[in-house]
Amino acid sequence: MPSSDVTVIRAADWVVAWDSDRADHVYLEGADVAWRGGALVQVGGRYQGPVTRELSGRGRMVMPGLVDIHAHTGDELLAKGLFDDIGSPGLWGQALYQFSTLLDADAEAVAACTELTLASLACSGVTTVVDIGGPWDGWLDRLAASGLRAYAAPSFRQARWDASSGHRLDYLWDVDGGRARFEAALRVVDDARAHPCGRLDALLAPAQVDTCDEALLRDAHAEARRRGIGLTIHAAQTMAEHEELMRRHGLTAPAWLDRIGVLDERVILGHAIFLDHHRWTRLRTASDLARLAERGTSVAHCPTTFARSGMTLESLGGYRRAGVNVGLGTDSYPFDMIAEMRDALVCARIAAGDVFDCGVGDVFRAATVAGARALGRDDIGRLAAGARADLVVVDLEHPAMGPVHDPLRSLVLTAGERAVRDVFVDGAHVVADGRMLAFDRAEAAARVAAGQRRAVAHLASATGAHGDATIDHIAPRCLALGGPR
Ligand SMILES: [Zn+2]
Structure with missing residues (x-):
């Protein structure tokens, strides 16, 4: 204009x-x-x-416009329709560790997923998106071309998950490799902030609280502070992670981050579900909510993805009443921010067992001004001169x-x-x-479908824990195929 x-x-x-x-x-x-x-x-x-x-x-x-503070545009769509009905019984039913890691997205699939995801978000009223993932060549240019306001959050970590046993989560550490990815992420962060379109910004994004060591988290936080930008990290997102942190440190994710000095107003915790008051943790304390409120730390609440796995925050209204700033994110598909608002409302009322836990106005505030506040802004998420x-x-x-x-x-x-x-x-x-306007949604959808077919074919030919198992064995469709038996 x-x-x-x-x-x-x-x-x-x-x-x-x-x-x-x-x-x-x-x-x-x-x-x-x-x-x-x-x-x-x-x-x-x-x-x-x-x-x-x-x-x-x-x-x-x-x-x-809606402010989506937690999305992964890069490859989440490839899992659509595959792992929605399965999980690892020994890992609290989550599909994340054992199955979501099975698909490899090639460069073309990542580009197609990014375009389709950004188009889906825009069509659901999103004007600002925090995109966690990557980095890959052309990522920032795609974000800029979308016309959206975008925070690139190039993620990095030092450990990969190994859940091939199906009942145990192991960590394959590569401390130096993670450091190199951190350095690369810093360059992407600086490139995003200098992008000529003027609509890009960035967050530091150590991927998960259980896959980065203390020194890396401290350094990432220091770099975020030095640049005057935020930091986002997945924390308290599953019971498997919660149990791992209790085993390592005897602390919940927020308590450990607080102890190492990485919990303040510039931090957004991805999900923050399994805090000490959550009934699944069976802890005897209830101090995490007050800790988040006191530190001014925000939470990115993504109800849809987690509800699909049978879990939710307890509860959105409870967090708000404790003074915690909770914004909304779309995480994985369907990348529909209005559906996310509806699920946030329904999940809150079921989790609390109380229709008065929160109302439509509350989830709308979460999707607008709370997300803006998490990003340190008072010029988005509201209509004012x-x-x-x-x-x-x-x-x-x-x-x-x-x-x-x-x-x-x-x-x-x-x-x-x-x-x-x-x-x-x-x-x-x-x-x-x-x-x-920027991307042809139907054309991008066709490219994503082709990318999913390639990933599934590659999985079938790959060796490893699942040998030559096909997707039909790992993740059968929800109905059997008809016809002659
Ligand atoms: Zn996430």
């Missing part, structure tokens, strides 16, 4: 505006939203200044939305991404009439 051009969405039926006195989102009816270049100049009332482009707000809700023009236009007349007594409830609980019409980032159109 030329910096002097003014766009106005005129008289939107509903606008989700930021009320600085309340420090909260509020509904406005029949209100204008105007931006100049990439920044909002007016939210509410009627914009009286000269206008370059005028869009009708009739039958529309304008809301802030001076904030970035990152916004979503929802079609109130979509049949799945009606009747629209409360538009966010209709969107989150019923219509989902189907009602997302237009998405703007820095004032520029990224999704128009439900279609991602």
Whole structure:
């Protein structure tokens, strides 16, 4: 957008505006939203200044773009449909360690997955994404080309998991190799922050709390502090990891990170489910939530992926009441931030056994301002003059939305991404009439499907723990194939 051009969405039926006195989102009816270049100049009332482009707000809700603080665009899609019904019984039913590591994505598959994932996120109203993974050649350029605001979080670790036994998690350490990957990640972080598109930033991303040693975590945190950026790490994400940390240190993940000085307001913990109060841990303390709140550490809550494995945070409302900043992420597929909000609400109420644990407004705050706060920002996740023009236009007349007594409830609980019409980032159109402009979603989907076929064929020919087992043996389809027996 030329910096002097003014766009106005005129008289939107509903606008989700930021009320600085309340420090909260509020509904406005029949209100204008105007931006100049990439920044909002007016939210509410009627914009009286000269206008370059005028869009009708009739039958529309304008809301802030969603902030996804935990996604893996690179290869998660390749596992779709394969490992959703299986897991390792000896590892709390998780498929992560024994199965998710079986598929190798080639370079073309990674590029295709990234495009399809970014398109899916944009079409569900995401305007900012934290992308953990990689790094690979062309990654930053893909992120930039998407039109989204993106935090590249190139991950690195010193240990790989070995769960080939099916009942035990072992760690194959390569301390020096992990150090080299850390150095490489620092270069990618600096490249992202210097990218000419102006929409890229970065986080340091030691991959998991159980796969990096203390010295590396301390050094990564120091580099994040030196650059003034955040750090994200998977922590308290499974019971297998929890038990490993208890065995190594006698501490939960947050307690250990706190002890080594890597727990503060610049840190986002991926998932943070198995804290000491979680019933599965059977610990006799309940101090982790207070520790996270005191340190100002944020949590990236990704309910959908974990609910698929039969586990969830206990509970979103409980974390919020303890003063913990919880943002939302999409982690793996379906890469639908509105579905993630709905699952966050449902999981919270089931985990707490209480319909009052949290409401639609709470999950919407988690998906907007809480994510922004986790990234240290007050200029995204809200619609207010001076904030970035990152916004979503929802079609109130979509049949799945009606009747629209409360538009966010209709969107989150019923219509989902189907009602997302237009998405703007820095004032520029990224999704128009439900279609991602930068990438062809259907074409990317076809390339991902081809990539999955290659990965499955490669698995069938690979040797190792599963010998020559095919995917049909490892992960049978949910129904048997019909026809003659
Ligand atoms: Zn993750």
